[in-house]
Amino acid sequence: MELNLTDVDAIIDHWGPKPDSLLQIMLDINHRFRFLPRESMERVAERLRMPVSQVFGVANFFKVFRLKPQGRVLVHVCTGTACHVKGTPRLLDRIQQDLHLRPGDTTEDLSLTLETVNCVGACASAPVVVVDGVTYGQATPTEISQLAKKLMETNKA
Amino acid sequence: MNRLSSVQDLEVLRREILARQSKMLKWIRVCCGPACHSRGGEKLARAFQRYVEENNLSDRYLVKPTGCNGFCAEGPTVVIEPDNLFYGHVGIERVPEIMERTVIGGELIEDLLYVDRETGSRVLREREIPFYAKQLRLVMEDTAANHTTEIDDYISRGGYSALARALSEMTPEQVIAEVKGAGLRGRGGGGFPAGVKWESCRRARGEIKYVMCNADEGDPGAYMDRAVLEGNPHVVIEGMIIAAYAIGAGEGYIYCRYEYPLAVKNGNHALDRARAYGLLGKNILGTGFDFDIYLNRGAGAFICGESTALMASLEGKIGEPRGKHIHTVEKGLWNRPSNLNNVETYANVPQIINRGGKWYASIGTERSKGTKIFSLVGKINNTGLVEVAMGTPLRKIVYEIGGGIPQGKRLKAVQTGGPSGGCIPEELIDLPVDYEKLKEAGSMMGSGGMIVMDEETCMVDVARYFLNFLTEESCGKCVPCRVGVKRMHEIVTAICEGRGTPADVDQLEKMGRTLQEASLCGLGKSAPNPVLSTIRYFRHEYEAHVRDRKCPAKVCKPLLTYEIDTEKCTGCGRCRIKCPSGAVIGAKKECHCIDEELCVRCGICIESCKFGAITIE
Numbered sequence: 185m186e187l188n189l190t191d192v193d194a195i196i197d198h199w200g201p202k203p204d205s206l207l208q209i210m211l212d213i214n215h216r217f218r219f220l221p222r223e224s225m226e227r228v229a230e231r232l233r234m235p236v237s238q239v240f241g242v243a244n245f246f247k248v249f250r251l252k253p254q255g256r257v258l259v260h261v262c263t264g265t266a267c268h269v270k271g272t273p274r275l276l277d278r279i280q281q282d283l284h285l286r287p288g289d290t291t292e293d294l295s296l297t298l299e300t301v302n303c304v305g306a307c308a309s310a311p312v313v314v315v316d317g318v319t320y321g322q323a324t325p326t327e328i329s330q331l332a333k334k335l336m337e338t339n340k341a
Numbered sequence: 342m343n344r345l346s347s348v349q350d351l352e353v354l355r356r357e358i359l360a361r362q363s364k365m366l367k368w369i370r371v372c373c374g375p376a377c378h379s380r381g382g383e384k385l386a387r388a389f390q391r392y393v394e395e396n397n398l399s400d401r402y403l404v405k406p407t408g409c410n411g412f413c414a415e416g417p418t419v420v421i422e423p424d425n426l427f428y429g430h431v432g433i434e435r436v437p438e439i440m441e442r443t444v445i446g447g448e449l450i451e452d453l454l455y456v457d458r459e460t461g462s463r464v465l466r467e468r469e470i471p472f473y474a475k476q477l478r479l480v481m482e483d484t485a486a487n488h489t490t491e492i493d494d495y496i497s498r499g500g501y502s503a504l505a506r507a508l509s510e511m512t513p514e515q516v517i518a519e520v521k522g523a524g525l526r527g528r529g530g531g532g533f534p535a536g537v538k539w540e541s542c543r544r545a546r547g548e549i550k551y552v553m554c555n556a557d558e559g560d561p562g563a564y565m566d567r568a569v570l571e572g573n574p575h576v577v578i579e580g581m582i583i584a585a586y587a588i589g590a591g592e593g594y595i596y597c598r599y600e601y602p603l604a605v606k607n608g609n610h611a612l613d614r615a616r617a618y619g620l621l622g623k624n625i626l627g628t629g630f631d632f633d634i635y636l637n638r639g640a641g642a643f644i645c646g647e648s649t650a651l652m653a654s655l656e657g658k659i660g661e662p663r664g665k666h667i668h669t670v671e672k673g674l675w676n677r678p679s680n681l682n683n684v685e686t687y688a689n690v691p692q693i694i695n696r697g698g699k700w701y702a703s704i705g706t707e708r709s710k711g712t713k714i715f716s717l718v719g720k721i722n723n724t725g726l727v728e729v730a731m732g733t734p735l736r737k738i739v740y741e742i743g744g745g746i747p748q749g750k751r752l753k754a755v756q757t758g759g760p761s762g763g764c765i766p767e768e769l770i771d772l773p774v775d776y777e778k779l780k781e782a783g784s785m786m787g788s789g790g791m792i793v794m795d796e797e798t799c800m801v802d803v804a805r806y807f808l809n810f811l812t813e814e815s816c817g818k819c820v821p822c823r824v825g826v827k828r829m830h831e832i833v834t835a836i837c838e839g840r841g842t843p844a845d846v847d848q849l850e851k852m853g854r855t856l857q858e859a860s861l862c863g864l865g866k867s868a869p870n871p872v873l874s875t876i877r878y879f880r881h882e883y884e885a886h887v888r889d890r891k892c893p894a895k896v897c898k899p900l901l902t903y904e905i906d907t908e909k910c911t912g913c914g915r916c917r918i919k920c921p922s923g924a925v926i927g928a929k930k931e932c933h934c935i936d937e938e939l940c941v942r943c944g945i946c947i948e949s950c951k952f953g954a955i956t957i958e
Contacts, residue, residue: 206657308413
């Protein structure tokens with residue numbers, strides 16, 4: 185994949201090419217490309233004058249970073265404690281049963297990625313599912329399974 | 342915006358803002374806290390604003406999108422001031438009606454009023470609703486009154502006056518003495534006295550010092566830091582500047598969770614506004630004090646709530662903690678003296694300076710002072726953020742404020758302290774909640790999550806849940822935590838799946854104690870707490886799993902069997918059609934039965950049965 189490194193450079197310049205900006209730079213790259221392309225990490229290492237292994241280590245360590253391309257829509261199922269006791273496991277089971285998707289999976293056509301997240305701080309509406317930043321509260325297995333199915337169809341390539 | 346170049350300037354500005362505000366007849370507080378936000382609170386605020394603008398009423402009525410009002414179960418909530426009228430579950434379509442009838446017409450809209458669960462009567466005013474009346478709201482009240490993005494609104498309520506007072510009338514030592522006298526302890530979990538920490542950091546040698554705010558609220562089930570930072574960022578910023586002045590720091594960082602995009606946005610906006618007024622930057626309020634704050638985002642690692650890991654991550658490294666034999670107040674970020682406190686801790690500082698340490702110390706118990714915000718969630722009627730004085734009995738929080746357990750179910754336990762905490766059983770419902778008492782009960786304060794569990798919650802499953810969380814979040818630096826938590830998770834999973842033995846429970850206790858002793862940081866040391874506390878109070882549930890191969894709460898799937906009641910089944914066939922694994926067998930109009938081998942225990946049949954004929958054994 186040919187990657188436009190100008191965007192990466194712009195992000196690095198915004199934060200300044202210094203080690204303490206590493207996390208912020210990587211977050212922006214991850215957001216811009218929806219994952220961390222290998223070339224971008226090499227570029228960051230080069231500009232911040234640190235070993236690629238450090239950049240890669242950070243990318244591996246933190247949960248937010250993705251090393252593989254993501255689906256066009258991200259479905260985050262909250263697995264916070266409040267959501268857990270109010271039935272998140274049943275949501276996930278149903279999605280797996282109906283759509284054969286497990287947390288961390290991306291559909292083959294890159295339409296959707298299913299992720300879990302440890303609490304989004306909307307515990308009063310538990311169980312919670314977040315689809316590209318929009319929160320769905322009091323989610324039931326059937327609703328979410330249908331929602332995911334619909335999202336997969338509307339986001340087909 | 343003009344830069345404020347002296348303490349007097351701030352006072353002049355405040356009077357100007359107040360004069361402007363006094364022209365308003367009424368103001369409408371629309372809650373935009375985390376829960377209301379997810380239910381359309383922001384859209385609601387915009388709808389009110391549009392109505393006011395379209396009808397040329399902006400000179401008389403003010404619409405305020407505010408920080409979290411706490412009563413999340415009633416969200417989105419609207420409060421009309423100065424009458425203090427409270428409307429819950431407000432849909433966007435009700436805006437014109439509320440404006441015409443209540444705001445302009447002065448009439449009540451019955452069906453939007455709060456109904457008291459006990460008496461069944463309607464309550465008009467926010468302050469009269471038991472949920473609010475039984476609390477002692479200091480930080481939360483200000484947050485609920487605050488316009489999320491207007492610094493002027495914060496200043497109008499006396500915002501930044503504590504900073505002005507500290508900078509112009511107090512020496513750094515006096516500030517520290519005041520905070521020490523208040524007995525303010527870290528609200529992030531550790532409970533270390535904030536004043537003592539500031540003093541050690543002030544004394545530590547070094548030209549450059551840092552003040553940091555931990556907004557990496559990783560405890561699942563706690564969201565008070567999110568609510569405060571999103572809804573009232575200036576109170577945190579003011580607290581940080583005061584701390585920086587006391588310590589002699591020139592630079593500050595807020596480390597905020599990536600999962601809280603709105604907190605990042607509102608925090609950054611607030612920093613810009615404060616800078617524009619000269620409340621951050623060079624020569625703050627003309628007193629010669631320089632200090633600035635930057636907001637950094639985390640990237641989803643629970644361990645980064647641990648001080649040394651947080652600092653490593655700020656330096657652009659992997660967020661691994663280090664041993665605590667060298668204190669961060671001496672060698673923290675970039676090996677320089679650094680002070681780290683939690684969002685809520687800083688949010689308490691301005692009122693301590695304004696009203697005095699003595700006043701603050703008069704609230705709470707002997708060793709735990711002031712108030713604490715708890716996020717009361719799970720199986721509870723009044724979910725929301727609750728602020729009470731330290732030492733308030735758990736019973737008062739759960740029943741009087743929280744309104745008890747839904748559907749008349751029985752309380753089983755209250756989980757506090759997140760993955761580092763434990764479960765308080767129903768027997769200890771009269772426990773006064775403070776740092777010491779929670780610790781004695783085998784749990785901890787943590788950042789203040791309170792997850793209420795009823796009879797349908799399996800305590801072994803809860804322990805497994807937290808161990809699973811910790812297995813994923815352990816950074817892997819030290820062996821006890823990396824391997825120990827994983828092995829404990831395997832054992833508890835085996836118990837949940839009916840493969841456990843009685844010896845496993847003892848083994849868990851033994852491993853737990855080892856982890857507490859040998860782990861490097863707080864995460865590992867407290868990781869066994871959820872297991873140990875559930876074994877301590879709910880050993881019978883573990884025994885039911887290992888001896889009888891039964892899950893009393895009917896949660897652990899492999900231990901359940903689905904059965905059809907022959908009396909109730911009419912043979913309608915709904916469950917047979919819906920069952921994804923074809924486990925329901927039976928001819929039409931004849932009683933069905935479930936093939937246990939094929940059943941995946943998904944519960945679809947129960948959902949689809951109209952006669953309640955399917956039960957779990």
